Amino acid sequence: xxxxxxxxxxxxxxxxxxxxxxxxxxxxxxxxxxxxxxxxxxxxxxxxxxxxxxxxxxxxxxxxxxxxxxxxxxxxxxxxxxxxxxxxxxxxxxxxxxxxxxxxxxxxxxxxxxxxxxxxxxxxxxxxxxxxxxxxxxxxxxxxxxxxxxxxxxxxxxxxxxxxxxxxxxxxxxxxxxxxxxxxxxxxxxxxxxxxxxxxxxxxxxxxxxxxxxxxxxxxxxxxxxxxxxxxxxxxxxxxxxxxxxxx
Ligand code: SAH
Numbered sequence: 001x002x003x004x005x006x007x008x009x010x011x012x013x014x015x016x017x018x019x020x021x022x023x024x025x026x027x028x029x030x031x032x033x034x035x036x037x038x039x040x041x042x043x044x045x046x047x048x049x050x051x052x053x054x055x056x057x058x059x060x061x062x063x064x065x066x067x068x069x070x071x072x073x074x075x076x077x078x079x080x081x082x083x084x085x086x087x088x089x090x091x092x093x094x095x096x097x098x099x100x101x102x103x104x105x106x107x108x109x110x111x112x113x114x115x116x117x118x119x120x121x122x123x124x125x126x127x128x129x130x131x132x133x134x135x136x137x138x139x140x141x142x143x144x145x146x147x148x149x150x151x152x153x154x155x156x157x158x159x160x161x162x163x164x165x166x167x168x169x170x171x172x173x174x175x176x177x178x179x180x181x182x183x184x185x186x187x188x189x190x191x192x193x194x195x196x197x198x199x200x201x202x203x204x205x206x207x208x209x210x211x212x213x214x215x216x217x218x219x220x221x222x223x224x225x226x227x228x229x230x231x232x233x234x235x236x237x238x239x240x241x242x243x244x245x246x247x248x
Pocket of ligand 1: 084088089090091114115116117118119120121122135136137138141162163164165185186238239240241242243245
């Protein structure tokens with residue numbers, strides 16, 4: 001398997017989160033983006049092990065360039081992470097697809113995402129599930145993500161700014177009081193206890209886990225209050241900083 005998300009190997013440059021609506025004047029660049037989106041689907045997703053037609057359909061439809069600072073938009077469908085500001089990155093498309101596929105969601109799922117970042121992964125999930133609850137520690141990133149998702153007409157997402165390693169705030173939990181699925185999009189030393197507690201029985205957490213520069217992407221199933229881990233592949237993510245994550 002082609003594994004590995006080199007979250008830190010991003011080119012230096014403008015890391016401010018400036019987003020732009022398509023002007024309509026640059027038809028050639030939007031044609032180029034459409035071509036690179038097709039290449040991403042065929043070569044980087046289907047050409048590897050992304051087989052879930054729902055994941056492929058959603059990733060064919062969502063304009064990844066909308067989630068990327070203007071100066072990097074021509075790279076929107078390249079096979080790698082890109083800077084989104086605040087020293088953070090939007091994940092490589094293949095890793096977004098893989099994590100989504102491994103989360104095994106359905107239309108009835110309520111999903112908690114830790115690490116909103118650009119909001120691209122949030123958008124992908126929002127098209128496949130009932131509702132996404134997403135936490136980001138940087139208000140600036142959360143606000144940009146809210147603006148893009150608003151522009152794209154996504155309305156089944158709740159945002160929260162805070163330390164996601166502590167879980168979703170209790171007073172705002174869904175009526176079921178827990179989540180069917182949890183995705184952590186930053187590296188954790190181990191699955192944070194509050195997140196394991198907020199996962200429904202039979203639910204799944206997909207997360208990069210490990211102390212070093214390379215982590216293990218795990219699918220963790222909760223069964224009778226036990227977490228059963230399965231290794232997906234090695235990955236490289238930015239760290240989740242927080243009480244149950246890494247020290248800042
Ligand atoms: N899924 C994102 C990529 C996220 S990168 C995307 O598609 O763009 C990881 C994100 O986790 C960063 O935005 C970072 O700020 C955030 N993060 C780090 N520690 C966090 C914490 N304790 N709680 C919430 N978000 C955190």
